[in-house]
Amino acid sequence: xxxxxxxxxxxxxxxxxxxxxxxxxxxxxxxxxxxxxxxxxxxxxxxxxxxxxxxxxxxxxxxxxxxxxxxxxxxxxxxxxxxxxxxxxxxxxxxxxxxxxxxxxxxxxxxxxxxxxxxxxxxxxxxxxxxxxxxxxxxxxxxxxxxxxxxxxxxxxxxxxxxxxxxxxxxxxxxxxxxxxxxxxxxxxxxxxxxxxxxxxxxxxxxxxx
Amino acid sequence: xxxxxxxxxxxxxxxxxxxxxxxxxxxxxxxxxxxxxxxxxxxxxxxxxxxxxxxxxxxxxxxxxxxxxxxxxxxxxxxxxxxxxxxxxxxxxxxxxxxxxxxxxxxxxxxxxxxxxxxxxxxxxxxxxx
Numbered sequence: 001x002x003x004x005x006x007x008x009x010x011x012x013x014x015x016x017x018x019x020x021x022x023x024x025x026x027x028x029x030x031x032x033x034x035x036x037x038x039x040x041x042x043x044x045x046x047x048x049x050x051x052x053x054x055x056x057x058x059x060x061x062x063x064x065x066x067x068x069x070x071x072x073x074x075x076x077x078x079x080x081x082x083x084x085x086x087x088x089x090x091x092x093x094x095x096x097x098x099x100x101x102x103x104x105x106x107x108x109x110x111x112x113x114x115x116x117x118x119x120x121x122x123x124x125x126x127x128x129x130x131x132x133x134x135x136x137x138x139x140x141x142x143x144x145x146x147x148x149x150x151x152x153x154x155x156x157x158x159x160x161x162x163x164x165x166x167x168x169x170x171x172x173x174x175x176x177x178x179x180x181x182x183x184x185x186x187x188x189x190x191x192x193x194x195x196x197x198x199x200x201x202x203x204x205x206x207x208x209x210x
Numbered sequence: 211x212x213x214x215x216x217x218x219x220x221x222x223x224x225x226x227x228x229x230x231x232x233x234x235x236x237x238x239x240x241x242x243x244x245x246x247x248x249x250x251x252x253x254x255x256x257x258x259x260x261x262x263x264x265x266x267x268x269x270x271x272x273x274x275x276x277x278x279x280x281x282x283x284x285x286x287x288x289x290x291x292x293x294x295x296x297x298x299x300x301x302x303x304x305x306x307x308x309x310x311x312x313x314x315x316x317x318x319x320x321x322x323x324x325x326x327x328x329x330x331x332x333x334x335x336x337x338x339x340x
Contacts, residue, residue: 027233031240038247049255057262157270173270186284188259191269 052145053188055098056118059107060190062096065170066104066123069131082106082133085156085166090174093123093133098143106133109145109154114181116146148181257326260284264323265332273319273336288325295320295333299340313340 009017066082084091089110097105098118105120106128121140123133156166157173174190218226260283268276268290279290297317315338323330 024229024233027237031237034240034244038244049252050258053259053262057266173267186256186259187263189263189267191266193269 049146052143055143056109056145056188057190058096059094059098059118060092060174061193062094063170063192064093064095064104066093066133068133080168081170083166083168083170085154085163085171087154087164088152090154092170094120099141106135108135111149111152114147114149115144116149116152116178118143118145146178146180149178150181150183151179153177253326256284257286257328260286260288261323261325261330264288264290264325265321268321268334273317273321273334283325286326288323291322291324293320293322294318314338315340 063083068080068082070078070080072078082091082093089108091106091108094105094107097103097120099120101120101122104123106123108117108119110117110119119135119140119142121128121133121135123130125139127136127139128134153176154164155175155177156163156171157175158166158169158171163171170192172192174192176188176190178186178188180186264283273292274294276290276292278292281288281290295318297315299313300316301313317336317338319334319336321332321334323332
């Protein structure tokens with residue numbers, strides 16, 4: 001009777017087969033994760049970038065005609081519209097928090113380590129001064145609007161006139177030119193939708209006061 | 211210890227080559243699909259943001275002065291067509307003793323934006339004090 005040779009696998013054969021097997025499992029897992037990502041993205045109702053843009057737009061569109069109060073050198077009270085616009089950053093009061101806090105927030109848009117950030121701080125809280133609100137360390141929240149951002153240029157339009165610096169005035173339209181690290185450039189427009197009657201009443205009283 | 215010097219048979223080599231080929235093909239296909247969907251998604255997002263930006267820009271402009279406009283935004287070429295559909299004179303009353311607040315003209319505009327091979331139609335109203 002003829003018997004088959006009963007020799008098993010050698011250690012080298014076993015190791016090589018384990019390496020090949022793990023490689024194939026790795027490839028399969030990678031492919032599967034790519035497919036899952038495709039499926040997730042195609043069913044995503046809010047694409048990531050568009051969602052972040054919407055958050056930023058909601059915040060800017062709901063810009064609030066907030067009247068701040070400060071004392072001058074003599075000690076007299078001075079009222080001012082809370083807005084500080086620079087070519088690469090913007091500070092304003094918004095009625096629409098990106099974190100849905102249902103409160104007025106002092107918001108700042110700026111670049112921090114190649115990331116476009118929207119930072120918020122609640123105005124009516126014990127740690128902030130509602131007359132002249134600011135960012136209190138440890139009590140701010142940040143939302144990332146864009147990553148790998150190289151530069152940002154902000155233009156402010158007030159009654160058709162373009163400004164690079166704006167203080168104590170609320171712009172009608174804001175143009176943001178954003179350059180990413182991969183040299184892609186985007187232009188975003190944001191319309192400030194503050195109520196016309198409020199604007200008239202507030203600015204009217206402000207100028208009458210001075 | 212004597213090493214086994216026996217090589218692989220032709221069948222073994224062929225089977226392993228086929229398996230390797232199939233796995234490479236599957237990965238490359240998946241990767242191509244991924245890149246295609248990613249680019250499509252990126253284009254759609256860019257288009258969405260560009261259209262909203264254009265609408266925001268229009269909010270601050272006098273629609274009476276624009277009938278046809280062409281331009282470029284975020285690497286998309288766009289064409290704007292604005293038609294005034296209707297206008298009506300209205301007046302608003304104030305509460306209490308404040309009385310009539312005044313007359314105004316309300317106009318309805320149809321805005322067609324052609325951008326990135328797609329067409330978007332929207333309607334906007336404008337008020338003007340008389």
